[in-house]
Amino acid sequence: MFNSFYIAWKYLSFNKVKTFTLIACITLISFLPGALQVLLNESERQLMSRAVSTPLIVGAKGSALDLVMNSLYFDDEVPELISMEAAGRVMETDLALPVPLYVRFHARKNPIVGTTLDYFEFRNLKIEKGRQMAVLGECVIGAQAAKVLKAKPGDSLVSSPETLFDLAGIYPLKMKVAGILEKSHTPDDLAIFVDLKTTWVIQGLGHGHQDVTKIEDQTLILKKTEGNVAASAKLYHFQEITDKNIDSFHFHGDLSVYPVTAVIALPYDKKSGTILQGRYLSKDARDQIIKPQTVIDGLLENIFRIKNMLDAVISVVALATILAIVLVFALSLRLRQREIETIFKLGCSRATIAKLIAAEILIIVVASAVLNVLLMVPLHVYTNDLVRMLVIR
Numbered sequence: 553m554f555n556s557f558y559i560a561w562k563y564l565s566f567n568k569v570k571t572f573t574l575i576a577c578i579t580l581i582s583f584l585p586g587a588l589q590v591l592l593n594e595s596e597r598q599l600m601s602r603a604v605s606t607p608l609i610v611g612a613k614g615s616a617l618d619l620v621m622n623s624l625y626f627d628d629e630v631p632e633l634i635s636m637e638a639a640g641r642v643m644e645t646d647l648a649l650p651v652p653l654y655v656r657f658h659a660r661k662n663p664i665v666g667t668t669l670d671y672f673e674f675r676n677l678k679i680e681k682g683r684q685m686a687v688l689g690e691c692v693i694g695a696q697a698a699k700v701l702k703a704k705p706g707d708s709l710v711s712s713p714e715t716l717f718d719l720a721g722i723y724p725l726k727m728k729v730a731g732i733l734e735k736s737h738t739p740d741d742l743a744i745f746v747d748l749k750t751t752w753v754i755q756g757l758g759h760g761h762q763d764v765t766k767i768e769d770q771t772l773i774l775k776k777t778e779g780n781v782a783a784s785a786k787l788y789h790f791q792e793i794t795d796k797n798i799d800s801f802h803f804h805g806d807l808s809v810y811p812v813t814a815v816i817a818l819p820y821d822k823k824s825g826t827i828l829q830g831r832y833l834s835k836d837a838r839d840q841i842i843k844p845q846t847v848i849d850g851l852l853e854n855i856f857r858i859k860n861m862l863d864a865v866i867s868v869v870a871l872a873t874i875l876a877i878v879l880v881f882a883l884s885l886r887l888r889q890r891e892i893e894t895i896f897k898l899g900c901s902r903a904t905i906a907k908l909i910a911a912e913i914l915i916i917v918v919a920s921a922v923l924n925v926l927l928m929v930p931l932h933v934y935t936n937d938l939v940r941m942l943v944i945r
Contacts, residue, residue, distance in 0.1 A: 556904070560911035570884075571916065574877060578920035581870045583927050585863065590928075592859055594935045596852055602738060603844040607825055608648070608817040610638050610832070613840045620847045622655050623814040625739045626663035630656050633811040636748075638839050640808060642817050645831060647824040651816040654751045659709045659727075662697045665743045666751030666812075674818060677740060681705055682731030688749055688801060689793025690730040696741035698732045705729055708792075709744065711754045725754045726792035737936060749803070752810055753793070758803040817841065881909070 564571040602624045611619040612632035621627035642650035651674055654666035669684070671677075682705030685692050693703060703709060707729045727746060735741055752758045793801060803810075819825030832841040885892070892905055931938075 556907040556911040557915070560908055560915055563908075564912060564915060570880070574880065574916050575919050575923065577873050577877065578917065579923045579927070581866070581873045582920065583924050585866055586924075586928065587931055588859065588862060588866075590931060590935055591939060592855065594939045595855065598738075598936070598939055599848050599852065600845070603848040606816060606844045607819055608828065608841055609844055610634075610642060610650075610815040610817055610839050610841050611813070613838075616840070616842045616847050617851060619814055619840075619842065620844045623653055623816065624844060626655050626665060626743055631813055633813060634815070634839055635809045636812055637808050639812070639815045642815055642828070645828060647828045648817040648819040651818065652748060652812045653814045653816065654748055654812045656813060657751060657754050658712050659744055660701060660712060662693075662701065663743050664691075664711060664751065664754070665745050666748045667745060668748065671745070671816075674816070675736070675738070675740060677736060678734045679731045680734040682729070685730045685745070685747060687793075688747060688753070688798060689725065689727055691727045691744050691746045691750070692731040692733055693729060693744045694733050694741035695735035697744055700742075703729050703732075705731055724791060725750070728793075748810075748812070752803065753801065755811075757810060758801060881913070885909075 603620070606624055609619060609623050611623070612634045614632050618627070618629045619631045622629060622631050636652060639650040639652045642648055649670060651668060651670045652666075653671070655663055657664040665671075672684070679692065680695070682692070691709065693701070693709075698704070701709065709727050709729060711725045711727065713724060727744075727750065733740065733745075749758060817825075817828060819828055829841055829843075831837075832839065895905060895908075
């Protein structure tokens with residue numbers, strides 16, 4: 553049998569193109585279903601673990617999927633905004649703890665998440681380096697974001713405008729990095745966390761500027777009365793919050809009407825959660841309350857429906873590939889007719905020919921299996937990152 557493998561190896565080594573093509577075809581057709589299953593399993597794990605750990609989300613009436621994806625995975629699709637009054641209404645019920653979120657802005661493609669300190673306790677996020685954010689304009693960043701941005705405590709990050717040519721709508725703010733979070737293997741690793749008021753400063757709802765009562769350039773003054781000074785749009789607004797100018801930052805109007813994208817409601821017990829959901833069943837309710845697990849279950853059903861279609865397509869392609877490989881070997885035998893006749897003249901039986909062909913097929917299959925394993929190893933290592941990039945983003 554060893555001699556059969558030796559001759560088969562020599563033949564395959566001589567016909568490199570044919571051998572490589574056969575190995576590549578078998579490897580791809582066996583790798584794709586396995587890789588797809590690994591990615592789908594990891595997608596389900598990540599999506600469901602995050603959804604199950606989040607009891608309820610309050611948000612504007614509209615797409616529940618957009619609301620969940622933005623609130624749990626910081627997706628780029630921003631749902632319709634609600635006001636801080638929504639958090640106040642949850643608090644007034646005395647049924648759940650509200651954790652407001654404002655997920656709209658970015659810093660070099662990393663989401664800026666405006667929230668409160670309750671969020672860190674809820675997600676069990678710990679500081680690895682530095683300290684927790686304490687004042688306006690400070691941020692703490694996820695482990696992966698720190699790696700991508702090459703940031704460390706004491707560095708600064710600048711928020712990105714929503715559009716390249718519209719700087720008036722979004723206020724580019726230079727934020728100081730107070731700390732780096734421990735790796736949690738969740739979307740929190742990619743986020744930049746700030747106080748809600750900091751996101752409102754980025755939006756332009758809050759700002760800081762020099763004391764208008766001490767301005768020497770009178771062209772900056774629109775109107776001046778005994779009790780009020782109105783400045784023009786030319787008045788310089790600070791783009792960084794420091795110890796020297798932090799007292800000049802202020803907000804106009806009632807903060808309860810300022811925007812947030814969602815409010816995570818953390819019921820004190822199961823009964824409280826059920827009662828709270830009932831409060832939002834009225835047609836007159838301004839907001840909706842959703843259970844993320846239910847929304848993600850629906851999303852996964854669609855994903856696995858697509859997976860079944862892909863499995864069917866892959867099965868057809870696999871069958872076509874197998875038939876093509878059989879055809880290649882059949883044609884190869886026809887082309888090798890003189891070679892087979894020579895083997896017969898040397899005194900070899902038909903069984904010897906069968907052994908040679910079987911050895912060739914076995915070598916190709918084993919080579920494909922080894923290559924398949926080599927491809928699956930890095931896939932398992934980077935599955936988490938691939939799912940975030942391809943499915944969750």
